[in-house]
Every structure is written in structure tokens, then in C-alpha cells.
Amino acid sequence: MNSKIELTLPSQFLSKIQKLITDGLFKELNDFFETAGNYYLDRHTEEMWEDYVEHEVKAGLHAEYH
């Protein structure tokens, strides 16, 4: 099932996306945002954020950086 959303974007940003579509990298805006969203989700899993926070506390408060 699909859901419809409405976005407000800076014009310059939208122009860059539209150029990618014109250049043939994406079929249309939906294709771009689905790809971008999945890219973000793949790079930011819950487990990765948990590790990030644990590491930051050790680094910031206990000078353990590895």
C-alpha cells in the first residue's frame, strides 16, 4: 500500500533533484525520494545508532576512543 505525502523543499535543492531526473538517473521524484530514503535507512540502522551512542559516552567522558 502506498501513502501520499506533501513536501516543501528549498527551490535550489529541488532544482538539483530535477536535474538528476532530466539526466536520467531517476525516473521521477518518487523514485528519487524512495532511493534517498532507503539509502539513509541502510546507513543508519538502530544497532549502528546504539553503538554510536555507547562509543560517544566512552569517548567524551572517559577518553576511550577505539
Next chain:
Amino acid sequence: MPNTINAAIADAGPLIHLDELGWLFVLETFATVWIPPEVAEEATRHRPHWRQSAPANIRIEAASQEARQWWEAERKFVQLDQGEKAALALWRSHQDAILLCDDLQARAVAQDFGVPLMGTLGLILRAAQFSLRSNSEVRAALNDLPKLSTLHLKAALLQRVLDSLPQE
């Protein structure tokens, strides 16, 4: 003064997020913060006036061609942006430095190579460690993160960081 690494190489994320909070001063806890030109440009795109708030220990330095080629040869740059690649390559020339980075992919690559790491959250906490700010001021800055910064963190994880701070 805590026993700690004295130099840093910054990726754009922490520069942007600290500037959003007005907390770039925490970079003073390092003798030198090396920044590749690609990172400086990226930070300026997001925060045009960040250099005006940055401490005087910032040094812009490009990674050597040899360092870039070494990292490329390791095939570790898949999915990293130009700034992250440049920061990792610059670390080859400053291996006594810590990498300041919030990008989870770049951090994973850095950890594979044993590069010491810290991100925006660690830098904010570091202000307490170095007695630059009180724990309550650090707590306030952490609470400001969702409102003022583009570092997107789940509330439960932010609470975990807040809970790690000693009570005053």
C-alpha cells in the same frame, strides 16, 4: 586535565552540528584540528559563517596523493562522500590525531583501521571532561540538540547520553 589525544581531524558533521549549537569552542580542547579543504567547503555550504565561531587552532590541510591512493587501494571508500574520504586520507599523515565524525558508515570504516573516533555527542561531553562547561550546561546543550541541530537522534538514545552525565 584528562589524559587524551591532543590533535584531531574533523569531518563536516561535527563542525556543522557544533556550530548549530554555538559549541565550536569545544574544539579548543585539542592543540590542533586539521580540516581537509573538502570538509571546510562542505561545512561552509551548510553553515556559511562557521569559521567566524571556530577557534584559532583550525588548520586547513589537503590529504596527500599517496594517502588518497592508499585508502582507495583498500577499497574502503564505497559510499563515503568526498569530505569523509579526505578526512580519512588526511589521518594517514596525522596518525596521532582523533577523527571527529558523525557519519556511521565513515565511522565503521575508521574503526576497521583502528582510527580513534569521536562525534558531536562525545565532543559535547568532552566540555564537561575538560571543565569547560558544567554538567548542567552540557545537559542543556544535549537537550538543545533536537531543537537546534541537524544531528537526528532518537529521544531514548539522547536520554541514555544524558543519564551518563554525573549529577552535580
